[in-house]
Amino acid sequence: MGRSHRVTSSLGSQFEIVVADDGHIAEVVGDWPEAGREFELRNPPAHMSLRHLPERLAADPASAGRAICFYDEASARTCFCDDTGRVLRCVGIVTP
Numbered sequence: 001m002g003r004s005h006r007v008t009s010s011l012g013s014q015f016e017i018v019v020a021d022d023g024h025i026a027e028v029v030g031d032w033p034e035a036g037r038e039f040e041l042r043n044p045p046a047h048m049s050l051r052h053l054p055e056r057l058a059a060d061p062a063s064a065g066r067a068i069c070f071y072d073e074a075s076a077r078t079c080f081c082d083d084t085g086r087v088l089r090c091v092g093i094v095t096p
Helices: 055-059
Strands: 003-008 014-019 025-030 038-042 067-072 077-081 087-092
Touching: 003 038, 025 067, 025 077, 067 087
Parallel strands: none
Antiparallel strands: 003 014, 014 025, 038 087, 067 077, 077 087
């Protein structure tokens, strides 16, 4: 089922973050900018980082040293956690 939370991005857009019952972010719904553009979602709900990532994503230099909290392969979207838990840095991935 999960819980739904509304947040505002650093670009001023409204987003809905859905956190599943297991603590992982299930969806980040909103007006994502074009691929490659990074934005922040401030004061997200409590969530957990992902443990099992696709090999391609784990090897991506953009992911190096950053915990990933949301990944949507179909839409090529990723959100990285910061260590404070107060910001998600999200980006539309440029696919080859």
